[in-house]
Amino acid sequence: MTVETKLALTGDDVRSYSAATGEASWLTDLRLEALDKVDALPMPKPDKTKIDKWNFTEFPVHAVESTVFESLSDLPDDAKSLVDAENQKNIYVQHNNTPAYLSLSEDLKEQGVIMTDIFTASREHSDLVKKYFMTDGVKVDEHRLTAFHAALMNGGVFVYVPKNVEVKQPIQVLFLHDDAQASLFNHVIVVAEANSSVTYVENYLSTVTHAEGLANIVSEVFTGDNAVVTYGAVDVLAEGFTTYVNRRGIAGRDSRIDWALGLMNDSNTISNNLTHLVGNGSRCDMKSVVVGRGSQKQNFTSEIVHWGLDTEGHILKHGVMKDASSSIFNGIGKIEKGATRSNAEQESRVLMLSEKARGDANPILLIDEDDVTAGHAASVGRVDPLQLFYLMSRGISKQEAERLVIHGFLAPVVSKLPIEGVKKQLTEVIERKVR
Amino acid sequence: MATLEIKDLHVSIEDKEILKGVNLTINTNEIHAIMGPNGTGKSTLASAIMGHPKYEVTSGSVLLDGEEVLEMEVDERAKAGLFLGMQYPSEITGVTNADFLRSGINARREEGDEISLMKFIRELDSKMEMLEMDEDMATRYLNEGFSGGEKKRNEILQLMMLKPKFAILDEIDSGLDIDALRIVSTGINEMRGEDFGCLIITHYQRLLNYITPDHVHVMMQGRVVKSGGAELARKLEEHGYDWIKEELGIEEETVEQEA
Numbered sequence: 158m159t160v161e162t163k164l165a166l167t168g169d170d171v172r173s174y175s176a177a178t179g180e181a182s183w184l185t186d187l188r189l190e191a192l193d194k195v196d197a198l199p200m201p202k203p204d205k206t207k208i209d210k211w212n213f214t215e216f217p218v219h220a221v222e223s224t225v226f227e228s229l230s231d232l233p234d235d236a237k238s239l240v241d242a243e244n245q246k247n248i249y250v251q252h253n254n255t256p257a258y259l260s261l262s263e264d265l266k267e268q269g270v271i272m273t274d275i276f277t278a279s280r281e282h283s284d285l286v287k288k289y290f291m292t293d294g295v296k297v298d299e300h301r302l303t304a305f306h307a308a309l310m311n312g313g314v315f316v317y318v319p320k321n322v323e324v325k326q327p328i329q330v331l332f333l334h335d336d337a338q339a340s341l342f343n344h345v346i347v348v349a350e351a352n353s354s355v356t357y358v359e360n361y362l363s364t365v366t367h368a369e370g371l372a373n374i375v376s377e378v379f380t381g382d383n384a385v386v387t388y389g390a391v392d393v394l395a396e397g398f399t400t401y402v403n404r405r406g407i408a409g410r411d412s413r414i415d416w417a418l419g420l421m422n423d424s425n426t427i428s429n430n431l432t433h434l435v436g437n438g439s440r441c442d443m444k445s446v447v448v449g450r451g452s453q454k455q456n457f458t459s460e461i462v463h464w465g466l467d468t469e470g471h472i473l474k475h476g477v478m479k480d481a482s483s484s485i486f487n488g489i490g491k492i493e494k495g496a497t498r499s500n501a502e503q504e505s506r507v508l509m510l511s512e513k514a515r516g517d518a519n520p521i522l523l524i525d526e527d528d529v530t531a532g533h534a535a536s537v538g539r540v541d542p543l544q545l546f547y548l549m550s551r552g553i554s555k556q557e558a559e560r561l562v563i564h565g566f567l568a569p570v571v572s573k574l575p576i577e578g579v580k581k582q583l584t585e586v587i588e589r590k591v592r
Numbered sequence: 593m594a595t596l597e598i599k600d601l602h603v604s605i606e607d608k609e610i611l612k613g614v615n616l617t618i619n620t621n622e623i624h625a626i627m628g629p630n631g632t633g634k635s636t637l638a639s640a641i642m643g644h645p646k647y648e649v650t651s652g653s654v655l656l657d658g659e660e661v662l663e664m665e666v667d668e669r670a671k672a673g674l675f676l677g678m679q680y681p682s683e684i685t686g687v688t689n690a691d692f693l694r695s696g697i698n699a700r701r702e703e704g705d706e707i708s709l710m711k712f713i714r715e716l717d718s719k720m721e722m723l724e725m726d727e728d729m730a731t732r733y734l735n736e737g738f739s740g741g742e743k744k745r746n747e748i749l750q751l752m753m754l755k756p757k758f759a760i761l762d763e764i765d766s767g768l769d770i771d772a773l774r775i776v777s778t779g780i781n782e783m784r785g786e787d788f789g790c791l792i793i794t795h796y797q798r799l800l801n802y803i804t805p806d807h808v809h810v811m812m813q814g815r816v817v818k819s820g821g822a823e824l825a826r827k828l829e830e831h832g833y834d835w836i837k838e839e840l841g842i843e844e845e846t847v848e849q850e851a
């Protein structure tokens with residue numbers, strides 16, 4: 158028997174929160190509808206992880222008020238090192254739930270590029286946001302957590318690149334978390350219209366070591382014909398959060414969505430990264446790295462669904478498990494009927510650093526079409542003693558040798574991150590976590 | 593002058609004794625060759641001296657200038673001046689050859705006294721040129737996707753960059769064509785000198801056409817059964833090993849198993 162926990166939050170609470178954010182009224186209506194559905198919808202069922210005892214719905218406060226930053230030099234030191242303040246012209250910083258800094262180059266503004274916090278966007282670019290917000294990507298009623306997210310959304314950013322515009326410098330978004338009471342219900346939308354391209358990199362950074370709140374995060378990426386979106390992320394959320402992250406891509410004809418995700422949370426985490434290759438000739442390259450430590454429980458599902466002809470999907474996941482952490486790595490390549498000549502490849506590698514750690518690589522291929530190619534490789538193993546012997550025989554200490562092997566193991570993903578500061582940060586986080 | 597002394601060394605693998613009392617003394621400025629048919633314990637000797645995790649030393653000692661090597665960790669052995677050129681070097685993804693070499697060099701130096709990048713690159717470039725290695729091999733991942741010959745050259749590159757007192761080269765010549773053999777030999781000959789001693793393990797005499805050894809030893813049944821000068825290698829090339837077996841009354845030269 159399961160005990161249904163009713164939400165303590167009411168429609169009036171949502172209404173008054175919405176009024177305070179100054180968002181568009183359609184969004185408030187959408188929230189209220191979503192709130193009504195929460196209790197009736199089932200929880201998501203991540204393969205091989207039981208989450209019925211996890212707390213996804215109770216949290217201290219809906220939103221906290223935090224300071225804004227006059228300039229990037231006002232950022233706390235931990236955050237400052239992620240940002241090249243002199244050269245990074247396109248950046249949004251959110252401080253807990255408060256939009257705290259925004260800069261977009263004049264050049265991009267003139268070309269019609271939009272980047273703004275999600276509330277402002279819902280008002281100033283109402284039609285656009287309404288078109289993409291939880292419609293074709295992540296649906297409100299997919300399960301209880303998506304409805305919950307829609308009802309409570311308390312942050313996020315909207316990025317829009319018009320037709321034929323190439324955004325050369327990466328767009329950077331920093332979600333800074335330094336209030337233990339805060340919950341993060343962020344919603345990110347990245348739209349790249351036909352023949353455009355953009356690189357978007359986001360950081361989730363907790364500077365407090367313990368969190369009391371929830372993280373229920375949704376990102377939606379849309380590419381028009383022949384567009385390219387590269388989406389990099391480094392998640393470093395504190396222990397104490399219950400984290401649900403849903404990153405979704407919808408790829409148009411001949412377009413491309415590439416993901417490079419450094420999933421370094423210290424919290425229990427359910428991460429779902431799914432791309433629908435809808436347009437013919439579209440492709441997706443999905444790379445993620447994970448380090449689990451302590452008694453963390455995590456589930457990472459990477460899924461690419463092929464709908465269009467000649468679509469190409471590659472999933473690569475590398476995970477390092479230490480202490481008594483446990484992680485499930487589900488890789489799903491799904492080829493729908495009619496997606497002729499598609500190719501679904503995936504590879505999962507898990508490196509175990511302790512006896513008590515658990516890591517399961519769970520490759521799944523679901524194929525409903527004849528003329529396709531698909532493949533998978535998975536392995537779970539320990540640091541090879543012969544590799545250590547080899548490195549040590551050149552004078553390198555055991556600790557350093559292990560460090561080299563682990564970094565090397567994660568390098569195929571780390572090296573793909575498009576912003577130097579973020580790449581460096583991920584390297585440092587890995588260093589800290591595996592030590 | 594430095595000295596490496598191997599004294600009555602007994603080594604087992606999975607409780608099977610492979611080395612049954614090896615005695616050998618090598619000084620710097622000397623090149624020794626150990627020859628012998630397959631399965632006589634040659635590679636076991638090389639690996640045990642360096643501290644390979646699979647081999648268990650059951651008795652005996654290995655002294656480097658009087659210091660017991662067998663009590664040291666593998667990295668300490670390297671820092672004390674030993675080097676093992678491996679028959680099957682590991683491949684390590686994500687670690688570039690150059691980064692690996694720099695870590696190895698800096699491990700020998702004090703903190704704050706690391707080799708400068710410029711100096712490192714200059715030295716690496718010149719050694720790679722001597723070994724006729726493609727430039728991109730510095731930035732490729734360590735041994736990953738290297739051909740057999742490239743791996744062997746890469747071992748010699750490490751030898752030349754790390755400059756140990758003693759190198760043990762385990763079948764550095766196997767799988768090499770004549771060109772590669774010549775190049776690898778050039779590298780080893782370049783190291784020759786007062787501060788360097790070398791133990792070359794091979795079962796072909798042809799390497800010794802390029803590198804003239806000062807001493808040649810024959811291993812059988814997990815022991816050194818015969819020693820001599822360069823002429824011994826030539827005699828083995830001409831007459832094989834049977835005359836030694838006859839002379840010593842050995843019927844089966846191998847130990848039961850060698851990995």
